[in-house]
Amino acid sequence: MTLKSVAKTLSVSTATISNAFSRPDQLSKSLREKILKECSTLGYHGPNITARSLRKGKSGVLGVLLSDPLSYYFNDPVANQFLSGIAETVEQHQKQLLMLSGADSGKTNTGIESLPDSFIVYGSQEHNPLYNRIIQTGKPIVTVDFDAPEFGSINVDNQAAAYEVASYALKKRSAPHAAILGLRLIHSERVCRITDDELYDESESVARRRLNGYKQAAEESNIALSSELIWHIPHNTFALAKRAAKELLSVTPRPNIILCMSDVIASAVLNVAAEMGVSVPAEIGVVGFDDIPEASRTSPPLTTICQKSKEKGKQAVLMLVKGDTSSKILMPTELIVRDSA
Incomplete structure (x- = not known):
């Protein structure tokens, strides 16, 4: 049924029917309840939002x-x-x-x-x-x-934030040896290590800006960040991050700092480290990015960047x-x- 046909059946104006559904403050409580009940009996469930938006120019x-x-x-x-x-x-x-x-x-x-x-x-x-x-x-x-x-x-300044958390982590080690678990660094659905020519442009990728921040912190600390120690994870899921973490923690010599582009990735690293008997932070330091609610409840609690999503x-x-x-x-x-x- 249409708004007009319902109004005619109930012997009220179309405005009254419309107000019952979208502007309840314009009617008394008893009148609104009566109209809504009668509309329900008729099988009418309110003005069509598309038609209303065409008529008023706004859909809400x-x-x-x-x-x-x-x-x-x-x-x-x-x-x-x-x-x-x-x-x-x-x-x-x-x-x-x-x-x-x-x-x-x-x-x-x-x-x-x-x-x-x-x-x-x-x-x-x-x-x-x-x-x-x-x-x-x-x-x-x-x-x-x-x-x-x-x-x-x-936006947030992803490069500056990544630089800050990486600088903090690198300064906590007397002989820092860093690796990166990146998120969406290249056009690939595989968990894999990267080469420099595969990287997204800075304009395309938040992750690329975070990578630049990590690299900036490493350069200032005179630390080489080899592309062989940078992993690409295509989606921010625990399962994919855990696969990358297992590969990384099996590398010889094992890095003692792991810079993760999300807290989900970092929590996967903590999980794999616990399974392998690797102590955090005694043997490896781990940092994340995002400060999701779970970051304060991991074991140990996660050092990270809060970006107030x-x-x-x-x-x-x-x-x-x-x-x-x-x-x-x-x-x-x-x-x-x-x-x-």
């Missing part, structure tokens, strides 16, 4: 474009914190949230990107057709964890709510010193 929906399959964002703790910050702030401003995945978006074109009023774009969107279609809508966009010149953005999500929503789509926000990070290094 905020879109979040993600670069990986949606399932990844429910399992990855950093992405989970980020989306939690978005969800809390969206609810506070009485809006709805639509999550879109850029993974395999070239295979389908549903046109769903026309519904949201504005978009948060999370992570690099290289070769993503859906991202290009969203740009063509001309709607407000804020990017997070990558920068596009024409849009507002929220939840706050990124909140700030991104607030920028769009305020109409600020030009600011380039660089959020602060903090070195969190615990026992693993």
Whole structure:
């Protein structure tokens, strides 16, 4: 049934029906409850959001474009914190949230990107057709964890943060011998070591900027970081990180400092070290990046970089709510010193 036909059946105005669903403050409690009950009996469940957005020019929906399959964002703790910050702030401003995945978006074109009023774009969107279609809508966009010149953005200084945590770890060893467990350093789905010519450009990859920070700290400490001791892990999962950690801890001579590009990776190193009887931090120092909630509960607790992922999500929503789509926000990070290094 349509809004008009329901209003005619109940002998009220279309505005009254609409208010019962979307503006309850405009009706008395008893009248609203009566209308909703009668609408339910008729099988009418509210105004069509697409039609309403076409009529008013606004849907009240905020879109979040993600670069990986949606399932990844429910399992990855950093992405989970980020989306939690978005969800809390969206609810506070009485809006709805639509999550879109850029993974395999070239295979389908549903046109769903026309519904949201504005978009948060999370992570690099290289070769993503859906991202290009969203740009063509001309709607407000804020990017997070990558920068596009024409849009507002929220980032952290990944290179400076990585430099800080690596410098701290290297100074804790009298004869430091370092290795890196990297995340998405090259275009490969395999857990593997890398060569220099395979690396992403700095503009493409947060991980590349973190790698530059590690290298900068090593150079200042006169330490050679061989590419043979840099691993690429394609996805931020415990299983893949554990595979890389087993390879790394079996190297002879074994590094005594392991710089990890995420806390998930670092926790896998701690797990493998415990299985192999390698003492942390006595024999190896381990540092992470992100400061996920689990980082303080590992054994030993993890030294890491806090990048306030939840706050990124909140700030991104607030920028769009305020109409600020030009600011380039660089959020602060903090070195969190615990026992693993």
